[in-house]
Amino acid sequence: MKHTANSIRRAIYSLGVCAGLTLAQPAAAASLDLNFNYRLTPAVGDLGITIATAHFKDIVSGNGYSGIDLVLTNVASNALPGQGATSYISGLLLAFDYDDADLPSILVEQFTDDTAQSDRWEPQEDVATVDGFTFTSELGFPRSETSSTLGARLGVGEKAHIQFWNDGGSLPTALSVASLVEAIRGSAANPSVPDIFAAVKVRSAPNLSGSGNFEVIESVPTVVIGGVLPVTAPVPVPAALPLFLSALAGFGLLQRRRTA
Structure with a gap:
């Protein structure tokens, strides 16, 4: 069960990265x-x-x-x-x-x-x-x-x-x-x-x-x-990059709370 939860978190993290990059490109x-x-x-x-x-x-x-x-x-x-x-x-x-x-x-x-x-x-x-x-x-x-x-x-x-x-x-x-x-x-x-x-x-x-x-x-x-x-x-730096970085920070915070 724990392995499944970790897999889900990794999948969500990967999706967040992809979504951030996708949003960043058209906003450049x-x-x-x-x-x-x-x-x-x-x-x-x-x-x-x-x-x-x-x-x-x-x-x-x-x-x-x-x-x-x-x-x-x-x-x-x-x-x-x-x-x-x-x-x-x-x-x-x-x-x-x-x-x-x-x-x-x-x-x-x-x-x-x-x-x-x-x-x-x-x-x-x-x-x-x-x-x-x-x-x-x-x-x-x-x-x-x-x-x-x-x-x-x-x-x-x-x-x-x-x-x-x-x-x-x-x-x-x-x-x-x-x-x-x-x-x-x-x-x-x-x-x-x-x-x-x-x-x-x-x-x-x-x-x-x-x-x-x-x-x-x-x-x-x-x-x-x-x-x-x-x-x-x-x-130059895309306009959506701050949003992408915020998403990464959010995932990091969730990961920290999980390990605490």
Whole structure:
């Protein structure tokens, strides 16, 4: 009888562990780090160096609307062959998992100057199809968080802080890191090309003034660098983990009382 009771307790304990892990997964507030190191044009291939990085994370507004927080960093665009010291990131390409009619419901904010590039958000067009991948939106000329000598462009060593919001909660599904990961559209013409849902445009313009002339910038040859999706996306501490730990503590307390 005692053996049976012990077996039951062990079974309940195991079920509690499984239940805690199961609850923890869907409650996870996802984040994702991308390294932009894969050239999509003018020639496809792994660069062997990281040109830019992006850190995405889920956020929720005070009224409960979902959003994505992004920090984009120009690590070394000047390391691209032919770009040189005057290189900069001139645009961010993303594939959102929504129909064209839904894309205008994504509100874009850039910090510390929210109004700097709002007119450069182009959500209703397939702005680029590169090696089979289609990007559904483009944010042009991300504003640097630091004082820049390059005007409305992201220079080497500079960061841009950007947030994408489900404006008024009107999107059909939550705007989240998971929705970005699911938004890969198309497949590479070359099966060896990894999955890519985000890319940056890199340009170089010698003698271009710091004030920023959009017409001149647009005419500069562009190199498109993709951010390779990791095999396993990193996820921070799940929201349900405290519940899981509480369950474990409860089982431990029962076990202690039984042995006392």
